[in-house]
Amino acid sequence: MSDFFEFFTRFLPDMLKGAGITLLLTAEGLSAGFVLGLLAAYTRVYGSKFWRGLAVGYIELFRGTPLLVQLFIIYYGLPGLGLTLSRELSAFLALGFNSGAYQAEYLRGSILAIGEGQMMAGRAIGMSRFRVIWHIILPQALRLAIPAWSNEPVSLLKSTAVVFLIAVPDLMAKAKSIAAQTYDPIGSYLAVAIVYLAMVYLLDVVLRWLERAARIPGFEMEGRKA
Amino acid sequence: MSNFFSYIVQGTAITVAVTLIALPFGLILGLLMALVHTYGGKILNRLAAAYSLLLRGVPPIVLLFILYFILSGRVINLSPFWAGSLSLGIVSSAYQMEILRGALLAVGGGQMTAARAIGMSRLQSIRYVVLPQALRIAIPPWSNEVSIVLKDSSLVYALGVPEILRRAQQLSATTQEPFLAYGTAALIYFVLVFATNRALDYLSERTKLPTHS
């Protein structure tokens, strides 16, 4: 037990470097995913048939295939079509597109939950469709989505772990290098698991704060979507 | 070309096999933990809660590696296929535990009360009254978990198991057509996920309890 503690503290600085990359990837993927997801959700609710079809196609494709496969297609597959991207960019795109598809569903759910009534009320005072969406529907929808949406940052943080397979130097990659150095794979991956747990816990704390800060009194939505 | 095709299709069989081992294993383990959490005493409740938090707070691939090294070590020696499948099952059990817990809660304490009121023991009440209802309620979120396990089976690639993705990689090397190889892999996964979702939606419909017409 104390051996492990020693082991852990010895490699902590190294692991934290990897953790930093993991957090960076998470933040990037989450933001890109948010933009894509919002766009896709908006299109699915308010877009014309053609754009709706595209949005659905995007969502179904990225939710219906594994992230790892998506990563490999971007990093290994695209060069076959003449488009070679760096490993960092590939990871970013894979995580971003993947997360976007899931965020789209959360956001679509809450946009729909806000409902017809608000749109009618907004137009009744002379606002254009776009204005209603921008000033009335989205502010409410985004707040409402937070409880269910909070699943996504944690999920994304955990998903980033696969990018080590294309040699991105994240926390998991560190684990691999530590294992190679110490010939103690179980210890290395356990140590890394603890760091992931810590990150997830911190993220959870932040998200719960966010939930409280964004609450509209008297107006809550059930439930976490799977 | 047909070699290419059959090679990847064999990978599909492996992927499906991994999923079909992981899921029931996860279900039984998850069900056990859910019952322990809901009906066990304070200590068991806390232990079960810890089980859930630990297994869900760590990326599946990290757990896969830890469990793989444990399960293919000197004490137990399993092949990567089995080590990977069972590890996925253990990871899934924590998520299935949460699904089942939610379902047990949704059934409600009243059903247990009514069962005990006609003289059923706790065990009988769970077995004949609470569980049949909980399992029905659990089907929609559970279908989601099935898709997730199917997709996560791709992680055993990292253990060297010759499933779809690993084969796609080999094909991409031999044919020098990486986009085609990986694209095919994606397509197969997509079809698998789509088909299982459909099948489970059907199941959900068929097991619905009749209400007022």
Added chain:
Amino acid sequence: MPNPILETRNLTKIYGQNIIFKDIDLKVNEGETIVIIGPSGTGKSTLLRCINLLTSNDGGQIFLDGKEITAKGYDEDKPRQRIVNEDKVRQQIGMVFQNFLLFNHLTALDNVLIGLTKVKKMSKEQAKTKAMEELNRVGLVDRADHYPGQLSGGQQQRVAIARALAMDPRVMLFDEPTSALDPELIGEVLGVMAKLARDRMTMLVVTHEMGFAREVADRIVFMEKGSIVEEGSPDDLFYHPKHERTREFLWKITELYGKKEKGKADGK
């Protein structure tokens, strides 16, 4: 008078700082219908749940057919067995709940059957015959294959009564059986209960239905703030209440239900 079929002595229930009820002495004789009335929240429901051991009590004893069912501890001769097997006791005390609590995944028939096959270990054929008998008793034979989701509230409650009756209990407990029903459905359930009373089933009923209390009860018990204020025959209680609080409560309740007592001599 032979021994009461059900008796509580000094029964007490405390929840945190609150005394739900204290020192309740109740005697129920075979074939009697006792109705308990009183303001909401006076622990009447909790009392019923203590009697069929669904809830633990904090003092006092309960006797069924002369045997103490609240006895704790283990059998001297059979060390691993408790003196009182609570599950077995509950087979002898039937309970009908305010919100029916039918098993949603089973048809009406199966709801009544399941106790017979799984608890009483009857054969399927015997159980089916008995179950149909009980459904007939409550007038729902033609709904035997319906699920609770397909039945009205009144029908569900009647199936719940059949389910409890099927176990051939010594005593039937009713916990506000019509409080969750739409007004037009109350009658069918009270009708079944009245029939049971006429057939000399021993019943302990908590209800706000004063008409039922007056017509069907052998004895009425008025409970308030955790103790029994007064008990007596319907005539005694309604027309000659001894306590002021009894009078006040009955006045309020008959006002509420719009029924004026004929010849109420002592009303305020």
